Amino acid sequence: MSILVTGTVALDSIETPFGKKERCLGGSATHFSMSASFFSQINLVAVVGEDFPKEHIEMLSERNINLDGLKTEKGKTFFWEGRYDFDLSNPQTLKTELNVLEVFNPILPDNYKDNDILFLANVDPVLQLKVIKQVNKPKLVALDTMNFWIEGKNAELKETLKYIDVLTINEGEARLLANESNLLKASKIIREMGPKTLVIKQGEYGALLFQDDHIFSAPGLPLEDIKDPTGAGDSFAGGMMGYLAKKGSFEFDDFKQAIIFGSVMASFNVTEFSCDRLKTLTTEDIFDRYQQFRSLSCFEEITI
Ligand code: AMP
Helix, strand or coil, X not given: CCEEEECCCEEEEEEECCXXXXXXXXXXXXXXXXXXXXXXXXXXXXXXXXXXXXXXXXXXXXXXXXXXXXXXXXXXXXXXXXXXXXXXXXXXXXXXXXXXXXXXXXXXXXXHCCCCEEEECCCCHHXXXXXXXXXXXXXXXXXXXXXXXXXXXXXXXXXXXXXXXXEEEEHHHHHHHHCCCCHHHHHHHHHCCCCCEXXXXXXXXXXXXXXXXXXXXXXXXXXXXCCCCXXXXXXXXXXXXXXXXXXXXXXXXXXXXXXXXXXXXXXXXCCCXXXXXXXXCCHHHHXXXXXXXXXXXXXXXXXX
8 A cells, every 4th residue: 555645844953962963854754754665655745945955855766755746845945943852852842934834735646646545744734634635535544743733723633633543643742632631531532533543652662552442552662872853753653654554454453563663663763863764774674673672562461
């Protein structure tokens, strides 16, 4: 199955206790596509400005990523600047410049309308809805968002959520969206907004999956060499959706494996700035790490 993705293709300036990078390749759709392209074919719809370096376009097009829907508009590329403290949890956003995103009107090329899976990476929920309205009944529609849109475009986001099957969101944002501090209660409130499946990302501690009355917890892999957590959430979603596209079925057990693959991809992405680690990653690395995740949390049934 192929995946249609929309979201931001960005230039990011990032500072962490382990270094600093100015105007490097970033964006929710970029991190997602880089990660998901290890599993399935990706059709990207997004916008960049005239300042977007050609080398990034070349690098993306050398992967399993179709760029027919990547538009270049007059003006500057979406820009995000963030800083992480020593615990590398939530970044402090120093600047968000929407730039060409403000005038972007996504029009899907004809060859984009029949994907089985639609992933709406973090971007303005109004744009996410415009893309939903142009596709021909995908089998699975998933969405990611963040506090910027939960606070800034709350009503629009809630409207868009009515069309969603799967929501991926981080812990703090789940509390914010549901206006409820208890995660179990928040998961019920959010699933009444539309998505029947909910994945709550818990940073270095893993992720929780909620579907009907089932809950599954994926561990976070303890890592020694984290440099830049930017894109962890998007590469997580890329691994998860990419695996589901490859598998071609969406049962609870498929989602359980999918969120492990999500955790695998995020665990690689955070070890270098931007998407640098994924540029050199191999399929063998991915499957080796999946086994590491298995042995980290696999335990036997008790027999007393
Ligand atoms: P995450 O996976 O949550 O760490 O997302 C990181 C990416 O999100 C960065 O590369 C940013 O370019 C992008 N980003 C930051 N703010 C926004 C926003 N308000 N809307 C869409 N994308 C954003």
